[in-house]
Amino acid sequence: MSATDRRWRAKGFVMIDGGYRFGISEFTTQPWSFEDDVTRYARLGVDTIEVVEAKLDDHRFAEQMESIGPAGLDISGVQPKVRTFFASRMTPDPKGVDERVAALRGSIERLGRFAPGVPFITNTGAHPRGDMAEAMRIVGDRLGELSKVAADNGVLLALEPLNPTSVNVESAIWTIDQALEVIDRAGSDRVGLCLDYWNIWQNPGVTAQIARAGAKIFTVQASDWRTPRSFADRIVPGAGDIPLAELIRATRATGYELPYVVEIFSEDVPDSLYDRDLEAVIIDCKRGFASAWEESLTGRAFDPART
Structure with missing residues (x-):
């Protein structure tokens, strides 16, 4: 038995044909503090944390970032405070592209030394006139400029296409192929793709698009869909309509071996997951993703009784 298999058995899952690293984005546990996230993720057997910069204390961020490794976690990605090139509903300020690029550069320079080799996640934002073509050109060019900053700080940039529900609200792109067009325009191997299954699962020919992305996939995020x-x-993964096993199988076929990170947003709904016991939510996420992973390998769902 490999060390990976032994580690996953110890965490309560039987992993076959190799394992995977399981991560949680701090967006998933929005009500918790950064310190709660680090302590509880580690205790619950999570492997990696996707850092949300907005949760860091401006006066203690170095200490906070340095606490992640000793807790037993790796960093799978960083969500900067300002991560879009145009204004968006989630991050409306600052308004101008130049100011937003400067903010993103500042995040890379501030946090990059604590997260070597890690992708900083970005998306386009919403063009103020809905000019998607211009947004793609501008974002590609600006990503190319920022790739030099990323290289200087030893990190990566990962562009995320969002779901069509976010078009002209949070994003100008909604397909993997559109993201790849922007990434190609950036012209740097420091710029790749953030593949969020919730956002792209309805893309026509999605598995072929994943195959085209190939080694440009820098990070994968998972959750599940209801209208x-x-x-x-x-x-929670496994509780909705997304064919997770199919998407995982397509992702694995590209050679992807980096973490799979659960990223959940749950607000302004009567049964918000943020109002539940979030430790139980994480456990449910682990089980739901494990089931999809095993189905991706064997065609049968994960059975907790076999752990």
């Missing part, structure tokens, strides 16, 4: 009742209505 949204707000801008933030994601659910």
Whole structure:
């Protein structure tokens, strides 16, 4: 038995044909503090944390970032405070592209030394006139400029296409192929793709698009879909309509071996996951993703009784 298999058995899952690293984005546990996230993720057997910069204390961020490794976690990605090139509903300020690029540069320079080799996650934002073509050109060019900053700080940039529900609200792109067009325009191997299954699962020919992305996939995010009742209505992996096993199988076929990170937003709905016991939510996420992973390998769902 490999060390990976032994580690996953110890965490309560039987992993076959190799394992995977399981991560949680701090967006998933929005009500917790950064310190709660680090302590509880580690205790619950999570492997990696996707850092949300907005949760860091401006006066203690170095100490906070340095606490992640000793707790037993790796960093899978960083969500900067300002992560879009145009204004968006989630991050409306500052307004101008130059100011937003400067903010993103500042995040990379501030946090990059604590997260070597890690992707900083970005998306386009919403063009103020809905000019998607211009947004793609500008974002590609600006990503190319920022790739030099990323290289200087030893990190990566990962562009995320969002779901069509976010078009002209949070994003100008909604397909993997559109993201790849922007990434190609950036012209740097420091710029790749953030593949969020919730956002792209309805893309036509999605598995072929994943195959085209190949080694440009820098990070993968997972959750599940029900018809949204707000801008933030994601659910636990395995509890909705997304064919996760199919998407995982397509992702694995590209050679992807980096973490799979659960990213859930759950606000302005009567049964918000943020109002539940979040430790139980994480456990449910682990089990739901494990089931999809095993189905991706064997065609049968994960059975907790076999652990």
